[in-house]
Amino acid sequence: MNRPPHPEHSAEELCAAGTKLYGQALREGLMSSAEVQAAPCLVDFGLLQPSVSELNMLEPVAPSTALYRMLRGAAERVADERRRQRLAGTFDALMEINSHRTGAEKTPAVEVLSGINRINLAITQAMAEASSRLLAIHPHISHTQAPPERHREAMARDQELLDRGGRIRALYQHTVRHLPSMLARYGELVPL
Template sequence: MTAPHSIHSVEKLCAAGSELYERALREGGVPSRDADRAPCLIDFGLLQPGVENLRWLEPVAPVVAFHRLLRNVENRIADERRREAQLAEVFEPLMRLEGHPTTTPESTAISVLSGIERINLAVTEAMADASVEILTIQPHTSHTRASPELHATALGRDQAVLDRGGRIRTLYQHTLRHAPTIHARYEILRGDVEARTLDEVTNRLFVIDRAIAFIPANEDRTLALEIRTPAIVGYFVDTFDRLWHLATPMYPQAAQPPSSNGITQRQQAIAALLIEGYTDAVIADRLGMNIRTARVHIAKLAATLGSESRAQLGYLIGRSGILDQGQHEDPEQHLEQHPGQPPDRHPEQHPDA
């Protein structure tokens, strides 16, 4: 059995990835199946599907890849500096004003939280007295990863809730179903904790004791809303419960929907979005994967169905009947213990704010 591919950053390219990328540069490309042992090359944009041969991965020139990655870093820094200047311009004159006392965060039903650390602190404070139930939705995201210290904080606060007799339920996307670090996390936690997965989930959500909710307020998760309005929190709880009923169990017992005719469940989800006319970028976003990974799955789907073009692929999907498979599958059936499941080929996401 192949060992799980460890998660790493692009500046710490793994040995398998370096070897395969060098080989692709020398030979002009590699078969797509060879990238299974180094999926990081696709995630980092160092390999991409060939235009004429969907089963062939071509290397991106190192100088192109280097400047693209460097430009991403520079853009993030520039965005933060612009945001800092805009905030200073807005608040500097306001801070010189005197008048009636303003409301404090404790007195408002909806509060805006700024910064990852401030958001995590607010979640930790809200969970300090929680003893009933924590509901979370954790979509896959390529945005800012939490530090090991924040992961440790999240693990500690979750265990504290479980020790007080509380319950934790979490929804993930199928792309994170076999993520090794997520399973390792659940093996550490002791108590009433469950996880399920869906093809698509909503944006990130925390609901604490059905009284307080946290949701993102911008795309990169540096802003969040803390909500204490009962009607809104109740709406989030109802949405979560409906999604939970539709989801496939992952932990502590995992239901494994079988693939049919060589088509995996993930490829079925992609096929459904393809025939609706969605672009590769939209498909990737809705299913929680980056666009390069989505295109590799599309290429594998095309190869399985014998398609030679994008237009023909849509036609073959309609004729194949694969979208009719598993529509009435009961997620509680076919349960099996999770140990021994194969590792996922996508980055893990931890249940942090």
């Protein structure tokens, strides 16, 4: 017997089956995965979790804990929306200033960035949005003079892209690509 697919909904709008099964779990304790098939949202939203004592069973999370987690998520979304509104309000007033002293209105294909933190943030954002490949040109200084923690950040970013099935192509100066440290760096990365 095939069950109809579970309707998509948010944690704030818990479905009837989920509400009923969560209440049952709170009253009775442990539930099997088969009992919860009608409401997989309970596990997705963190209302049921694997039991530590019986690995093939699920146990309910305390309602106060679940409510706190959900409210924290809602509060973060509200705070994000308020920040976006403040930022939009700030730029609303600034966009009314029509100045011939500004740069081109279009988003440039190439953007000049300065400062290691700003460059690092731009690389992190671009790699988080990348889905298939990264093409990069590295200056000599980026590998030979960067502190070790910068390399760890870069390795983590590179590995995340590889884990998503992406590919990395990098251009280095001829002399840099033969450095033992460079070969070791790419030897550590594990493609999918």
